[in-house]
Amino acid sequence: MQRRHFIRFVAAAACTATALGPLAATAQDFPNRPIRLIVPYGAGGVTDQVARALADAAGRELGQTIVVENKPGVSGTLGATQMVTTEPDGYTLSMAPVVIFRLPHVQKMRYDPLKDLTYISMVADYNFAVAVKTDAKWQTMQELMADAKASKKGISYGTTGIYGSQHLTISELARVTQSNWTHVPYKGDAEAITALLGGSTDVAVLSNTLLPYVQNGQLRVLATLSEKRAADFPNAPTLKEIGYNVWSNSPFGIVGPAGMKPEVVKRLDDAFRNALKDQRLLNVTGQFGMVTNYMGPQQYDAYAQKAFKSEGEIIKRLSEAMKNQ
Secondary structure, three states: OHHHHHHHHHHHHHHOOOHHHHHHHHHHHHOOEEEEEEEOOOOOOOOHHHHHHHHHHHHHHHHHEEEEEEEEOOOHHHHHHHHHHOOOOOOOEEEEEOOOHHHHHOOOOOOOOOOEEEEEEEEEEEEEEEEEEEOOOOOHHHHHHHHHHHHHOOEEEEEEEOOOOOHHHHHHHHHHHHEEEEEEEEOHHHHHHHHOOOOOOOOOEEEEHHHHHHOOEEEEEEEEOOOOOOOOOOOEEEEHOOOOOOOOOOOEEEEEOOOOOOOHHHHHHHHHHHHHHOHHHHHHHHHOOEEEEEHHHHHHHHHHHHHHHHHHHHHHHHHHHHHHH
């Protein structure tokens, strides 16, 4: 009798496990195959390089490969857009720049940043700088600003996309100084640098992807957009130091589709949090003057709520200023 009861118990347990299927396995087995991480910028830029170092470190934490997939375009929002049609199983994630909160206030988007995404880990902040070729006539930001005010055509400047942080910051600078700038958007840092070196633009306003070109003497940084001086460009003043009350922070993190299971989110967050301590990753962020800025899921989600509101206010203010010009 005891043996028959035992057999029935084992059979019932097996049936229960079979009925639960993937649901039972999710928490225990995740991840059991490679994870895809979308980088919404072109290969070779600072986001791509940081993403690959982060993916390598987090993949070692998870015991699975994290494969980076570049999807440049639409100002860095293609990753967020793809999350709308992605299964919330944790196997497809995206890097999320601050522009994902901004663009829905500018045009109709196929995603809602407050409804369609799961916020997993914020990881770091970009630093941006204004750079020119070393043989350019402008030696200081003040000289560049003087020409921007005098020029009817405007100073042409390359960035990584329309309504990105660089675009909005220079637009705000143009507004408060009554200067003329012509925006030229590119798909990534590498394209914008190539355009500057080739003479297609006067200026590039980019992340610390500029650093190697400054170090080898091809480019010169005139100013930074951060609130405080960047350690990698200690001789370059901030716009605020020069007298323009304009500055920009631009954090980014890891997101997934809405509806992800909390235990999967926690597993991923733990891996990305620990990855931020990896020396190889820190070498990459240090190379580009980036600052790690970790937030867990709850804090990152709260940030997203506030960022969506504040970005809407910025767009509204700039739109009203453009109407009055």
